[in-house]
Amino acid sequence: MTRKNRRHYSYLITMEILHCHVSCSFSALKHPFPRRHNSPVRFPVNTTRFPRRPTSELQTSVSVPAENGTAFSPSPSVPSHKVTVHDRQRDVVHEFFVPEDQYILHTAEAQNITLPFACRHGCCTSCAVRVKSGQLRQPEALGISAELRSQGYALLCVGYPSSDLEVETQDEDEVYWLQFGRYFARGPVERDDYALELAMGDE
Template sequence: MKKTFTVTIKNKDNGKVYQEQVNSDEYILKEFEKKGFKLAFSCRNGCCTSCAVKVISGTLQQPEAMGLSQALKDKGFALLCVAKATSDLEVETTHEDEVYDLQFGQYFGRGYTRVAPPWEFEED
């Protein structure tokens, strides 16, 4: 059964607070966009973490959030592009790449990643 919840989004960068009524069967990002808000996004498919937020209070469901590990979900992170409110909800935006670094940063600087294409290291 469709319900309506109040969702509050605090912008971590500029301190602004946005609040709207959203339908429980719609994605939160889409609901805010319908009302004229411009929130961060990229893939819109739960992969890139551009739309990541930290839940302050309330609950949501995000079964399609494949770009977010269970460990980060357990710490309260969510992806608004594929999240639906299941109660009144208060969230805070994250800094660009914050969640990406939390999830993958431990692997940076290891393995076979090259810092530049090999032809830049060739000598005459």
Template sequence: MSTSHPITVHWRQEGRVITHDVREGDTILRSFELQGDPLPFSCRNGCCTACAVRVLEGTIDQREALGLSKDLRAKGYGLLCVARATGPLVVETQDEDEVYELQFGRHFGRGRVRQGLPLDEE
């Protein structure tokens, strides 16, 4: 008999709070889909941040979250498309732009860039 963990998602865009049992080792996004709740996604490879969430309780499996910086992982953000159930977890969805902005915003929007460096870092 396989172990399952209760995973709760505060789906902010839909105004819903959903809990499903997810089998140990299964990806959370896929398991929710199979149980009738297709959460936001795009690439399914841990690269685009469309499925980004912030952890409210528990620990999220980050091994395959290539699209998130170490900094954002340390701040409790995770990617549900590649996060596998390892224990009880409560998360809330983020706006795709919110995580994108946190991760890349400081690199863009600082004016002109030459040879990959902002001008004020030359």
């Protein structure tokens, strides 16, 4: 082999080595890490079911049975009295116990007993009753006059029992008429033009 041929052969080998080196380097840059087969990643699933935390309910002792089978438990330190309500509109008689520091209407509703009412603040006569026996306190009864209260009329929404009590519901219009009917019976108020002129002249 002549010198010229050896030189050419060496050149070819060098070029082949360079080509191989460049190819390998490029492949390494393209895939710096060994390729792996793609497989779905599976995370461990905890199938253990934790028990639900039990909900706590306040249990009260059954001391006074209501007429529908439910129970109402008054404070042991406050005296309770038996209240009997004759509901004339529904033709039923309710018997239940009410503590001295509780309203009669509210305590009845707590025992699922339905009684007539409207305002709940002692301002109307929807829950008016007439006391047949026993006593009650009603300092907030603004819906009935002192005269009617002295005659035995009361309002259940603001009434506190002071003893065993028996009452009878009344017609709302009846109690309203007893209280205000006499004023309506007087007729319209006569107009006094002279007094009106004097009043306007003083201004």
